[in-house]
Amino acid sequence: MAAAAAPGALGAWQASRARWVAACCAPLGPGWRLPGSLTGPRVGAAIRARGWTPAAGGPIVRRGYSSETKAEDELRVRYLEEENRGIVVLGINRAYAKNSFSKNLVKMLSKAVDALKSDKKVRTVILRSEVPGIFCAGADLKERVKMNPSEVGPFVSKLRAVISEIGGTQRLPRAIGVSLAKELIFSARVLDGHEAKAVGLVSHVLEQNQGGDAAYRKALDLAREFLPQGPVAMRVAKLAINQGMEVDLVTGLAIEEACYAQVIPTKDRLEGLLAFKEKRSPRYKGE
Numbered sequence: 001m002a003a004a005a006a007p008g009a010l011g012a013w014q015a016s017r018a019r020w021v022a023a024c025c026a027p028l029g030p031g032w033r034l035p036g037s038l039t040g041p042r043v044g045a046a047i048r049a050r051g052w053t054p055a056a057g058g059p060i061v062r063r064g065y066s067s068e069t070k071a072e073d074e075l076r077v078r079y080l081e082e083e084n085r086g087i088v089v090l091g092i093n094r095a096y097a098k099n100s101f102s103k104n105l106v107k108m109l110s111k112a113v114d115a116l117k118s119d120k121k122v123r124t125v126i127l128r129s130e131v132p133g134i135f136c137a138g139a140d141l142k143e144r145v146k147m148n149p150s151e152v153g154p155f156v157s158k159l160r161a162v163i164s165e166i167g168g169t170q171r172l173p174r175a176i177g178v179s180l181a182k183e184l185i186f187s188a189r190v191l192d193g194h195e196a197k198a199v200g201l202v203s204h205v206l207e208q209n210q211g212g213d214a215a216y217r218k219a220l221d222l223a224r225e226f227l228p229q230g231p232v233a234m235r236v237a238k239l240a241i242n243q244g245m246e247v248d249l250v251t252g253l254a255i256e257e258a259c260y261a262q263v264i265p266t267k268d269r270l271e272g273l274l275a276f277k278e279k280r281s282p283r284y285k286g287e
Helices: 103-117 149-162 168-176 178-187 193-198 214-226 231-244 249-263 267-278
Strands: 047-049 075-079 087-092 124-129
Touching: 075 103, 087 103, 087 214, 103 149, 124 214, 168 178, 231 249, 231 267
Parallel strands: 047 124, 087 124
Antiparallel strands: 075 087
């Protein structure tokens, strides 16, 4: 993809199934499939947060980093507690390589995501940078140049399985239209945050805060909004949206109907109806 958000931007690259984000939000849960002929890819989950460099004139937060990071420290996994229980933060920490994707980092991300998918207590995931001013520089080209041609394909496939936004020549035109997608890709133009938001690539543009983590804080606020919602309904809603965007409206409505049918026999649906009747907040359990 030939576009990048600028300092203080927070949002989603809409050129993918699960949107690339400075903060992209969706509930995490076990994979779901549509029945019969509507069966599609498994539902993943992610809410991703990006740390940006300060806006012009804003405060600059500096931290000390060694030139190398231990392999096991390149990805930090934090399970939040108390009012944030159910939110997991994945922090990329490869400062010396600008958080670029190495084979080790991709392996760690893949392992972490697989573990989170099977954890029913996890509701939302935030993917953020632990390095000020940097989110991710893409693939680690210094490592890539040392790979044999036979290694490149499997590496890209593994990366695609973890970061579904790879495939900009196909996803970007679907998000912003063919003409503008060609313009950005052919020119390799870099957009600032406001430009990216104007064309629909980014959901939010923020001024940096004193702590240098405005994007993460926004992502955390969004994640908190998701926590009280019904996990079953959110999973199938995401599935309906993702699958529906790939087909015509009539087929999309059929997908929606099939997804809703999965909600009908659940305890959560009955809890929602009962809570409405009793004028109280629902207590969903994902059942």
